Amino acid sequence: MRRRFPIFSIGRLYCTGNAEAAPQLSIDLIKIMDQRLSAIENRNAHLERFLDQEIKELKSVISDCQDDKDMQQMASEELSEATEGEKKFQFLLLKSLLPKDDADERDCILEVRAGTGGEEASLFAMDIFKMYEKYSVKKGWKYEVLETAESDLKGYKEAIASISGAGVYGKLKFESGIHRVQRVPVTEKGGRVHTSAVSVAILPQADQDRSTGQTIGIGYESQGLYYLTSSNSLIACSVTDSLDVIHKRLGHPSLSKLQKMVPSLSGLSTLDCESCQLGKHTRATFSRSTEGRSESIFSFLHSDILGPSRVSSPLGFRYFVSFIDDYFRCTWVFLMKDRSELFSIFKGFFAEIQNQFGVSIRTFHSDNALEYLSSQFQEFMSHHGIIHQKSCPYTSIKWCRRKKE
Missing domain, CATH: 3.30.70.1660 (Alpha-Beta Plaits)
Incomplete structure (x- = not known):
């Protein structure tokens, strides 16, 4: 069986003759409530007529006329129309109970x-x-x-x-x-x-100022920003907060852009914002004198260890050390199975330079890796008069150059 909404029993919720209720409600409000309740009662009465008269009569006709197929069909069609009308008035009745939205x-x-x-x-x-x-x-x-x-x-x-x-x-x-x-x-x-x-x-669309009631613009929101749909709207900005608060709320704009967004600040000559000043500071660059190359081969040598690699070579090498000549940027790369092999590789490379080129390394530059700071490594460089320069992380230009190469 089809399920219906219950019939609403509407009763007066107030009485104009009640002495206690009269001081609580104004006359205009009572008139408005009386009009709304009268409309709800009329619609409720109409809905009751549908339920008590038309629908019941049509159901009775369908049950009594079992032999007359034409009459049953006509009654079924009218019953469908009455059911749709019932739903319509139920919707109107529920809508009447909702408060008015401005x-x-x-x-x-x-x-x-x-x-x-x-x-x-x-x-x-x-x-x-x-x-x-x-x-x-x-x-x-x-x-x-x-x-x-x-x-x-x-x-x-x-x-x-x-x-x-x-x-x-x-x-x-x-x-x-x-x-x-x-x-x-x-x-x-x-x-x-x-x-x-x-x-x-x-x-x-909230298109009016709550205080004045004037239209100030029509827009919509998209991804956190508000866009105006009418280009000829007069947009007014009344400044009631301090300059610092306005500047921060608008996203720290420059003085010229701030004056365009807030015309009342057109006479402002300076904008003192510590956050803007610190945000525009840049790091001081190194002197270009340190970027010049050495005057002779092997007078200045860079070195760095890289690894371990996630994939080992067929012979089991996972590390490699590089030696870069600062004069003509020639690079030597030696494979290592362990970082401890650095000292023996460096001694062989030093002997090769002396025999093949007839020169010695004057200055050796590396980071603070423990392999470069071992006692054997330091004694060897002191014995051959090699100056060992060590760079702090992320500061030396030459160390960055070695990393790039």
Whole structure:
């Protein structure tokens, strides 16, 4: 059996002759409440007539005319119409119980965003967005697309529109929420059912100043920013906070941009903001004199150890050490199985330079790795008169040069 809403029993919630209630309610408010309750009672009485008379009579006709098929068909059709009328008056009755919203007569902003479902959700969001467009055209409303973000399949990840007309927000405000659909989309080749969801937001356009009631602009929100839809709106900014607070709230703009956003500050000559000054400071550069090359080969040598590598060589090498001549930037690379092999490799490289080029290393530059600071390494350099320069991390230009090479 079809389930119906219960009949509302409406009774007077107040009495104008009650001496205790009279001081609490004004005469105008009592008149408004009386008008609203009268309208609700009339609709409730109409709904009762549907339930008690038409629907019961039609059901009785259907049960009595078992042999007359034509009469049963006519009664069934009238019963369907009466049932639809019942639903209509139930909706009007519930709507009468809702409080009046001052924003019902305003225009609105429609925001549709794709949710769960990937590309199929973006296609569903596009269908929803176009559905509201066709509905607005049917109602004679002005529908203006403000912003769309398309997906790879030309669906809508996000779409925003402005809808203007008489009582638009009051008619569409209950559309806000999550809309879900299950279907086999055209993008599915295996016939599987996809579940897609989109979010719909209906927002009233707050186009008036609360204090003055004047229209200051019409806009919409997108990704945390507010955009004006009318270019000829007169935007006024009344400054009531301190200059420091305004400057911080607007995102620390420069003085010229701040004066454009807040015309009342046009006479300001300086803007003292410590955060802006510190944020624009840059690190002092090193002197270019340190970037010059050495005057002879092997007078200055750079070295660095890299590893361990995640993948070992076929012979088991996981580290390598590099020696770079500062004069002509020639690089020697030696493979190592362990970092402790550095000292023996350096002694062999030092002997090779002396025998092949007839020169000695004057200055040796490295970082503070423990292999370079071992006692054997330090005694060897002291014995051959090699100056060992060690760089602090992330400061030496020559150390950075060695890393790049």
